[in-house]
Amino acid sequence: MNALKTKPNFFEDVYEVVKLIPKGRVTSYGAIAEYLGSKGSSRMVGWAMNQAHGLPDVPAHRVVNRNGLLTGKQHFGSPTLMQELLEQEGIIIKNDQIINFESVIWLPVKEL
DNA sequence: GACATGACGGCAG
């Protein structure tokens, strides 16, 4: 009950989009926020990912900031886990930054 | 109910 309690659906949308990210591709917080219609609220996406920490079907390691920088790597429990995971998918990372980022970026608002 | 924080983004200096 209590359907008037804000909109947890916002997180569900974020999880769904993140789960739809193709292997070897990444997306940005702003891109997801824009897809959700709340362009500019990239912070909410970051918060959603924080809650997604306990979801095994949410590849948060495929979500980076607008600079292609692994800003959230610190939240994976290991400072190199995120980079290793992305490299396993064919993504090259240098100095915590994704190489050819514009070539691996995946925009839900555009692809979907 | 108000204040402070947050895995960001854009703009100004």
Place this chain on the structure above:
DNA sequence: CCTGCCGCCATGT
């Protein structure tokens, strides 16, 4: 080129 500030919406205290 680099640094700093504001805006965005929701959560936690």
